[in-house]
Amino acid sequence: MSRLDELFALARSTKGFMPELEGLALYEAARQAGERGAGTWLEIGAWCGKSTLYLGAAAEASESLLYSLDHHHGSEENQRGWEYFDEDLVDPYDGRLNTLPHWQRTIASARLELTVVGLIGHSAAIAAHFEQALDLLFIDGGHAEAVAWADYHNWGPKLVAGGVLAIHDVFADPAEGGRPPYEIYRRALDSGDFLETGATGSLRVLRRR
Ligand code: SAH
Numbered sequence: 447m448s449r450l451d452e453l454f455a456l457a458r459s460t461k462g463f464m465p466e467l468e469g470l471a472l473y474e475a476a477r478q479a480g481e482r483g484a485g486t487w488l489e490i491g492a493w494c495g496k497s498t499l500y501l502g503a504a505a506e507a508s509e510s511l512l513y514s515l516d517h518h519h520g521s522e523e524n525q526r527g528w529e530y531f532d533e534d535l536v537d538p539y540d541g542r543l544n545t546l547p548h549w550q551r552t553i554a555s556a557r558l559e560l561t562v563v564g565l566i567g568h569s570a571a572i573a574a575h576f577e578q579a580l581d582l583l584f585i586d587g588g589h590a591e592a593v594a595w596a597d598y599h600n601w602g603p604k605l606v607a608g609g610v611l612a613i614h615d616v617f618a619d620p621a622e623g624g625r626p627p628y629e630i631y632r633r634a635l636d637s638g639d640f641l642e643t644g645a646t647g648s649l650r651v652l653r654r655r
């Protein structure tokens with residue numbers, strides 16, 4: 447099995463919220479970012495590492511470094527009583543959701559530990575102290591209004607000209623899903639700073655002019 451097939455197979459068996467077709471499109475977008483050379487990449491919203499594998503596959507091939515950011519306690523809709531709750535991810539120590547051990551196992555079994563670096567914490571807190579320019583930014587963190595907009599405003603400006611911005615869970619029709627990812631996607635396009643280069647399922651890929 448090729449290295450890519452190995453990583454894609456692992457992605458298929460990893461828990462998460464990245465359908466395979468969208469994951470492959472995410473890989474393709476990252477591969478294009480990698481064509482510009484070894485870069486510094488960031489994913490917001492790691493969960494158990496499913497999307498991390500698609501990005502990590504392209505990062506490894508281009509010798510880029512992928513930061514994978516998450517506080518690992520889940521979003522609103524992942525909590526007990528909500529739609530996407532998973533009992534198996536609860537830490538008996540404190541009864542909170544904790545996806546970090548799962549994410550770590552994913553990265554270790556993928557042998558991506560020299561390519562992927564976890565940033566464990568709240569997105570806004572990290573952004574305030576993060577100075578590196580980004581060649582790729584994948585926004586798939588909290589989808590609540592304030593969180594999604596904070597991710598756009600805090601991290602978007604760190605993306606270099608020519609850099610790739612990917613946004614997940616973009617639904618034009620409010621009946622299909624929450625609005626904030628769609629709203630930040632619209633804002634990015636309306637700002638005139640981005641060109642859309644791909645759309646697969648709810649994944650949108652843009653490139654900074
Ligand atoms: N990309 C993942 C899914 C991410 S789900 C996959 O492929 O399966 C969204 C994630 O965002 C959750 O793991 C949640 O813990 C994280 N998250 C939500 N709000 C956050 C915040 N403010 N800071 C850091 N992580 C956050």
Ligand code: MG
Pocket residue numbers: 463586614615
């Ligand atoms: Mg998502």
